[in-house]
Amino acid sequence: MSDSSKRARGGPPADDPTRESDDPTLGGDAAPAADDRPQLARTWYRSRLGTAVVAVDVLLTAVLAAAASVAIDAPFAGIAGLAPGIVPPFVPLFSLLGALGFVFTALVERFDASVGTLVRYNLRLPAALPLGVGVYLLSDLVLGQGVDEVPLVVGTVFLSGLYVNLAYKRLGALARRLLPPGRGGSEGRSGRGGN
Numbered sequence: 001m002s003d004s005s006k007r008a009r010g011g012p013p014a015d016d017p018t019r020e021s022d023d024p025t026l027g028g029d030a031a032p033a034a035d036d037r038p039q040l041a042r043t044w045y046r047s048r049l050g051t052a053v054v055a056v057d058v059l060l061t062a063v064l065a066a067a068a069s070v071a072i073d074a075p076f077a078g079i080a081g082l083a084p085g086i087v088p089p090f091v092p093l094f095s096l097l098g099a100l101g102f103v104f105t106a107l108v109e110r111f112d113a114s115v116g117t118l119v120r121y122n123l124r125l126p127a128a129l130p131l132g133v134g135v136y137l138l139s140d141l142v143l144g145q146g147v148d149e150v151p152l153v154v155g156t157v158f159l160s161g162l163y164v165n166l167a168y169k170r171l172g173a174l175a176r177r178l179l180p181p182g183r184g185g186s187e188g189r190s191g192r193g194g195n
Contacts, residue, residue: 039115040114040115040116040119041114041115041116042114042115043112043113043114043115044107044113044114044115044117044118047115049115050114050115050118053115053118053119053122054107054118057100057103057104057122060096060100061097061100061104064093064096064097064100065097067093068090068093068094068097086137087133087136087137088136090154090157091132091133091136091157092129092132092133094132094154094157094158094161095128095129095131095132095133095157095158095160095161096125096128096129096161097158097161098128098132098157098158098159098160098161098162098163098164099124099125099127099128099161099162099164100125100161101158101161101162102121102124102161102162102163102164102165103118103121103122103124103125106121107121124164124165127164127168128160128161128164131160131161131164131167131168132157132160132161135153135156135157135160136153136157139153139156
């Protein structure tokens, strides 16, 4: 009678061998609970750390977008005595905006990414800063003075942040082609010949 009552309620029959293993709520061993997985292996929206990282990314994007859209001519409070730097403030701002654009587009493509993958995406944020500064300084060298007024430079700085991983790969390949081989590589080749 209990077998027929389970069938009537939609449950599998009592002699079904897959009953315990298919349903994680019944205590089977086949599907581990989400809490058993390490923190970085969980899906980002099921982890407090993952949702906190995304929340910080959203807040940072909103602040940077607001700072990019509002022109501030007055000096910042407390640092009025500092001399203007080599790199204007829009360079790190648009570099970070581009890198945050990468984080969000990568999350759109892989919405079920783990927390570890999300942290790896966010490591591109600090990597975008020196790349954006380098793009700005190179454009200053190529285009001459007054690149602050060229919108193409701002767009290029943003794109360098958006494609930071690809840019570093291409710069590494360019450096390997342009720079002479290192001292360690030439010693290794000369050491093979023997004495």
